[in-house]
Amino acid sequence: MSPDSFVSRAEDGERVPTSWGELNWKITGDSMVGAEMTFGTCLIHPGQRNPLHSHPNCEEFLYVVSGSCEHRLGEDVVMLGAGDIIRIPQNVRHWARAVGSEPVFALIMFSTGQRRAVDHEGGGVA
Known part of the structure; x- marks a missing residue:
């Protein structure tokens, strides 16, 4: 068992730019064998929201x-x-919109390493 198989470094992750901000998937079942949760970060630009x-x-x-x-x-x-x-x-439909003049930076965690998303607007969800 190697520590590298359990650690995601600052430069690691799958960065996904979007029209409203950026997602960075730090730990997923695909990126870290055996992971039973998903962890990432979410940046939403001022006035923008995810679908x-x-x-x-x-x-x-x-x-x-x-x-x-x-x-x-x-x-x-x-x-x-x-x-x-x-x-x-x-299964609960949701979105987040940044209010004010600064972006929102959030940590996002999911109860599975194989997170799935359903887009209810047709704009694409990463």
């Missing part, structure tokens, strides 16, 4: 590190700021 989507095979935690956002969870919208975390149940 309405859901996850059919897992729940998600989103922890706001900096910035603030409104987060749609089903039919409700809640405001989140630095230090807030939201649990998004499996």
Whole structure:
């Protein structure tokens, strides 16, 4: 057992640029053999939001590190700021929009290493 098979370094990850920001998948079942969770970061530019989507095979935690956002969870919208975390149940449609002048930077965690996403707007979800 090598420590390298359990550590994701700062320069590691699969960076996925989007029209609204960037996702960086640090640990997935594909990138780290045996991983039973997915961990990544999410950057959303001011005034932008990710598409309405859901996850059919897992729940998600989103922890706001900096910035603030409104987060749609089903039919409700809640405001989140630095230090807030939201649990998004499996199959619940959601999105996050950065509000204010600074981007939102968040940590995102999923309850499976093989996270799937369903796009409910047709714009593509990474």
